[in-house]
Amino acid sequence: MSYPYNPDLYGPEHEIFRETFRRFIAEEMEPHVDEWTENHLIPREFWRRAGEAGMLGVDIPEDYGGPGGDFLHRLVIAEELGYSRAGASIAPAFIGDGTAEILRRNGTEEQKRHWLPLMVKGQARFAFALTEPDSGSDPGSMRSTAVRDGDDYVINAAKTYISNFVHADAVMLAVKTDPEAGSRGISVIIVETDRPGFRRGRSLRKMGSNAADTGEIFFDEVRVPVTNRMGDEGGGFKIMMSGINMDRITWPLIAHAAATRAYHETVDFVKNRKAFGQAIWDFQNTQFKLAEIKTELAVGRAFLDEVIRDFIATGKLDPLKCAMAKMWLPEMEGRVIDQCVQLHGGAGYMDEYTVSRLYTAARLHRIFAGTAEIMRVIVARSI
Ligand SMILES: Cc1cc2nc3c(=O)[nH]c(=O)nc-3n(C[C@H](O)[C@H](O)[C@H](O)COP(=O)(O)OP(=O)(O)OC[C@H]3O[C@@H](n4cnc5c(N)ncnc54)[C@H](O)[C@@H]3O)c2cc1C
Structure with missing residues (x-):
């Protein structure tokens, strides 16, 4: 199973990065995430390894010690992290790496020269x-x-x-x-x-x-x-807002990827689990629910693709569309993952099942980086 991203949006450098980041998740996150979840903390050493592997500050230019990628590298991270089991526990910490980009846009030359190389290497948090x-x-x-x-x-x-x-x-x-x-x-x-x-x-x-x-x-x-x-x-409000559109596309992408993971997990589960002498999949209710989920995912992805295509064409994120994405996609994620938990039965409530972690992680996505209500305020202003 992997996230069905849209290859038309990305270049060969992003494809290579995606492969590297997937490997990084598999080798450096998944084996440790349960221990970190128990401890409520990712050890400092992880951030050094992430920095050495080039996974932090991906869009920071080489002049400031960064790998010199672009915003699309960030979106690759959102998709792959969102789709992973580890991401459900780690994402708010990992996406906090956006502070490097906020500093790059708003810091003085001296601040950038001092902090950015350290942040990119995971030596300063x-x-x-x-x-x-x-x-x-x-x-x-x-x-x-x-x-x-x-x-x-x-x-x-x-x-x-x-x-x-x-x-x-x-x-x-x-x-x-x-x-x-x-x-x-x-x-x-x-x-x-x-x-x-x-x-x-x-x-x-x-x-x-x-x-x-x-x-x-x-x-x-x-x-x-x-x-x-x-x-x-x-000028602080402007600085806070300078990173906010970035967050308002990153979190909807994470929401979409997490909902997709829950859907894939559920299709697999219902085809294997049996009740009343048949697979759970064979109940028409299951098929209808999964048909709805598949449709919601396709609709959500089409809108995300539009926002990303606009960005590729203009170099800017449209604040209204970002607010719409941040309003709608985490709510879609909530609906989808709730159904996926239901189709798992008791297993869906157990921490060892990925849908359970995705469920509690999803609840956050409607709250931070601007609540769903604040997104409605922004969208309503445009009417
Ligand atoms: C896991 C986690 C990590 C976080 N990390 C950070 C961090 O690193 N740094 C940081 O600064 N913050 C962080 N936050 C805080 C987060 O950004 C805030 O919780 C969020 O902005 C909402 O603010 P609040 O909790 O004060 O809710 P409130 O603003 O008190 O809102 C309560 C309710 O009222 C609604 N509401 C508020 N205003 C309106 C309105 N005008 N119209 C209609 N409804 C409205 C809200 O939508 C919400 O439903 C984090 C939160 C969580 C849960």
């Missing part, structure tokens, strides 16, 4: 911290602040649900530099985690995707030089 205990979908209401003091900022912040917080050497931190200015008062500052006043809080237990660590971080009077700011003061 970053977290991106926006969400707070009282502010998620509405970043304008955040309370964390950075107050200018000479050539420094003094930061007081509390962030939660932060992916990759355990190994983070630095945090791309969204804070208010002008608390009166709503979302126009937000800046993004790189804060090294060895600065006095930085503290890690609880590692949060989740319903799924448990190899990826998620937790709380606190900044108590943390002093950083003003040169650690990315972009303009007050």
